[in-house]
Amino acid sequence: MNAVDRLSVLKTYKLYVGGKFPRSESGRVYEVTDPKGNWLANAPQSSRKDARDAVVAARKAFGGWAGATAYNRGQVLYRVAEMLEGRRDQFVREVADAEGLGKSKAGAVVDAAVDRWVWYAGWTDKIAQVVGGGNPVAGPFFNLSSPEPTGVVAVLAPQESSFLGLVSVLAPVIATGNTAVVVASEKSPLPALSLAEVLATSDVPGGVVNVLSGRTAEIAPPLAAHQDVNAIDLAGADEGLAKQLEIAAADNLKRVLRPQAVDNWTATPGTDRLTAFLETKTVWHPTGSLGASGSSY
């Protein structure tokens, strides 16, 4: 050991909006501690304005992301897994601090999160075949149903599982072409804010994922009431807040995924989180007949 221990360089945690890392426009921060109360960092305390800015960024990114090929989205999500794997030590440390876990448990959490990105990377170009398809209508028509992303999705990340829970609710939203405004776990926002650094270096276009930290009860209501948000995942809302947000969401008929008790985030997810933010479009095309007239109608 040196006579004088080297003083470490602390990180200024920032929001992630439109591919950039701004501070909260409000200039506010709040103190983040580990479960024992030791100071970890000051996290940005997002305002309503930050939430609105994030929605603008998510909307701007929607066309390009929804229009990307499913294969391309799959590769981008896989790239997230690759980048995360490379930063494994950092996330093990951050998850251990955030959730009060030992090193091996935190390691298992980070591994599961990496694997979750891989799982959803593989879904991007398969879900359409699973939930879409041709419909045998009783008439001379080719009739095809296809899933399409709902649009901008507000995601209230789970409060307890600050990293695996977050990845488990975020990845299915963007896998299908939605863009997201994520409200990180209020108490443990640091893994989410660090995940933004991974996303920024993983070919995820800016604005596809936007990460806000702060008071859930302050940021969530403007998102739930926002007329340009198409859906909301209430995973991180308690019962009272969830009801309030669901009422607000009715104003423009957002798709609402209600909070569900999850005991074990490591279990293999089904397709429900993918399909919760998909629309079904059905297109009718006349097939006609190649009769003597040659008319196709």
Place this chain on the structure above:
Amino acid sequence: MAKEKMTTAFEYAPAPESRSVVDIAPSYGLFIDGEFTEAADGKVFKTVSPSTEEVLAEVAQAGEADVDRAVRAARKAFEKWSALPGSERAKYLFRIARIIQERSRELAVLETLDNGKPIKETRDADLPLVAAHFFYYAGWADKLDHAGYGANPRPLGVAGQVIPWNFPLLMLAWKIAPALATGNTVVLKPAETTPLSALFFADICRQAGLPKGVVNILPGYGDTGAALVAHPDVNKVAFTGSTAVGKEIARTVAGTRKKLTLELGGKGANIVFDDAPIDQAVEGIVTGIFFNQGQVCCAGSRLLVQESVHDELLDSLKRRLSTLRLGDPLDKNTDIGAINSAEQLARITTLADQGEAEGAERWSPACELPSAGYWFAPTLFTNVTQAHTIARDEIFGPVLSVLTFRTPDEAVAKANNTQYGLSAGIWTEKGSRILAVANKLRAGVVWSNTFNKFDPTSPFGGYKESGFGREGGRHGLEAYLAPSSPEGER
């Protein structure tokens, strides 16, 4: 129809369908637990024929106590119904489909009397689709394991269903068939202006031997529907109707575990490109906005026509509208029937007047309206901008707003410039353009070179404020099955 405007070579003689095929009783009760019964508070209301204002019958009006009784009956029936082998539930539904086919002429005439729509439509569209819907979902009842919703998917319980007046029996079929196939029991509220076909359906349930309590029918007004939706022992709410009411229902079920699907309003864009076959497009435009007097949530109420063919298309369209026959809905040659109610007529009138007041140019063919009943002449507006009320609000009547565009991008932008997202139409001879435009439209149903086609196998439902959930096809089952656990198991 004014004679001087007739462009056909010969006159049509009256050809009314006989009313004798249907026997309407002077009064009807609520259908609860397999029996017709009076409302607890004894309230009744009258249902009239919109084409003549003749009172057809007096109908019991369900109140909160009746809603509670019906939900209890449905809950009690749920236990056995959900435990039946799917193959047995299937056979009940097949029976219902067959009885509907047998009684289809009777039901078509009844529907035309109570709703005001032409017999041509009830006979050739509503009733065949009703029977087909039951036949389709009957087949699912014992195949749910293979539907893609996990092994052994579970029903939700009691479904509270509220349906509109524009396709009374068809909307009933869309609600009841998938609910029963998946093992739920139902309490259904038909619209106050069209309760009769649902009450006749109760009789079909009796003929089919359906266990009591599996289907309960509660005629009533909005407050009956509100009580049903709010009932704590309802597990599933399905509503078809206005967006305003849909939002109110979404607020009501907030914070509960009730599963909700909504099929709401629309302001469908019917896009005609310059290479479209004009004659077919004109037929499609007419079908899009004048089918069922335009009282269709997926109506093509905004015509977006490429500038270069605007004049030619409008000439053809006006010529075609001049040949539409408006009058007695029971006449087999009638194209345009009555508006469903005085209230709806007033709404259409107000919005059309507003269109004129805001500067759009109004046109209707010369058209003589019957002196009794609720009637509105087919109407189109030109010089409409996107800011006009008639280009934004759902009119739910035979009123077409015509807008123009120059490029495909502009067409898509205008088509999507609405709070709604239910339907759209594309008319062009170019296949790649169809696919490119269809891809960009934010609408649940897109018809290319056709319009207003429906099929039980084809999922139907909206984007944005047109609601959520799908009815029809494999997708339609999901609305009535329990969500899987967060781990993905059901």
